[in-house]
Amino acid sequence: MGAGKIGSAIASRLVQKNVFPAKDVLVTGRCEEKLEKLRALGIEIGRDNKTAAEESDVVVISVKPKDVAGLCTNLGDACADSSKLVISVAAGIKISAIAGLLQKPDGRIIRAMPNIGVLVGEGFTALAPGTDCLNRDDALVAAKIFCNLGTCGFYDERMINPLTGISGSMPAYLAAFAGVIISTAIRHGIRRNEGRTIAGQNMVAMGKLLLETDYSVRDMIRFVGTKGGTTHAGKELAKKLGLFSAFRQTIERAIERAYELGHEDYGK
Numbered sequence: 449m450g451a452g453k454i455g456s457a458i459a460s461r462l463v464q465k466n467v468f469p470a471k472d473v474l475v476t477g478r479c480e481e482k483l484e485k486l487r488a489l490g491i492e493i494g495r496d497n498k499t500a501a502e503e504s505d506v507v508v509i510s511v512k513p514k515d516v517a518g519l520c521t522n523l524g525d526a527c528a529d530s531s532k533l534v535i536s537v538a539a540g541i542k543i544s545a546i547a548g549l550l551q552k553p554d555g556r557i558i559r560a561m562p563n564i565g566v567l568v569g570e571g572f573t574a575l576a577p578g579t580d581c582l583n584r585d586d587a588l589v590a591a592k593i594f595c596n597l598g599t600c601g602f603y604d605e606r607m608i609n610p611l612t613g614i615s616g617s618m619p620a621y622l623a624a625f626a627g628v629i630i631s632t633a634i635r636h637g638i639r640r641n642e643g644r645t646i647a648g649q650n651m652v653a654m655g656k657l658l659l660e661t662d663y664s665v666r667d668m669i670r671f672v673g674t675k676g677g678t679t680h681a682g683k684e685l686a687k688k689l690g691l692f693s694a695f696r697q698t699i700e701r702a703i704e705r706a707y708e709l710g711h712e713d714y715g716k
């Protein structure tokens with residue numbers, strides 16, 4: 449439900465990777481242009497959320513938090529019965545709130561926090577299953593969806609707001625860093641494409657060092673920076689400018705916002 453950035457990325461990647469046949473994936477949305485791209489992959493397109501939910505075993509809510517209540521009202525009692533699993537990727541909104549809006553008391557709701565890495569099969573998704581999911585195969589279903597879009601892990605729901613700031617928002621911050629690398633490269637006469645390659649390759653390398661080796665972050669910084677060298681000079685200035693502390697505060701603000709979203713009326 450919701451063919452936006454994350455909903456479209458999830459649906460298209462699942463089909464392109466043959467996790468589910470295109471005919472088994474039904475996407476609803478409001479924007480014809482966005483839906484057309486999914487239709488081109490053979491994905492079923494629906495206009496009516498209620499009918500789509502009635503026809504589905506698993507319903508993924510991927511509208512903006514402010515549109516969640518409107519969507520749920522639209523769905524009526526289509527998800528209420530215990531044959532349906534609902535997965536919500538909406539930031540900040542608790543399982544209990546979704547259950548109330550959907551009149552779904554059975555606890556077959558999973559709160560998920562993916563990130564846009566799913567677009568290239570390198571997402572990280574945190575999953576918090578509702579109470580009844582543990583007695584069923586629901587966790588396996590969610591893992592089938594999100595582990596095929598990158599990596600996923602199961603968490604207590606209390607961890608989802610922190611993980612929203614730490615992981616859900618993170619691609620934007622890393623992209624902003626990449627932007628600074630690229631524009632600096634261009635300023636020094638390097639072509640944009642090369643700047644993109646340099647930024648991307650550096651991020652891949654750091655990702656692999658973090659995921660595939662036991663080096664600590666301190667080790668990784670030490671590999672590059674020697675006292676009196678270029679990296680050290682840059683790092684000292686970054687410290688003086690408060691760059692690291694500003695970045696920490698940036699992530700904390702995103703986490704705080706996730707809590708705020710859960711207390712707003714999300715369109716009720």
Ligand SMILES: NC(=O)c1ccc[n+]([C@@H]2O[C@H](COP(=O)([O-])OP(=O)(O)OC[C@H]3O[C@@H](n4cnc5c(N)ncnc54)[C@H](OP(=O)(O)O)[C@@H]3O)[C@@H](O)[C@H]2O)c1
Nearest residue numbers: 450451452453454477478510511512513515537538539562
């Ligand atoms: N983007 C991310 O990186 C990311 C990561 C993790 C979680 N999330 C969560 O994912 C959700 C969606 O985010 P997004 O970035 O994908 O937003 P988005 O691009 O704005 O997508 C939301 C889509 O839902 C559609 N929509 C709204 N109400 C609808 C309704 N009643 N029926 C059918 N479609 C409806 C919107 O249509 P219109 O275009 O007509 O408004 C829009 O296309 C949010 O709750 C967000 O917190 C996003």
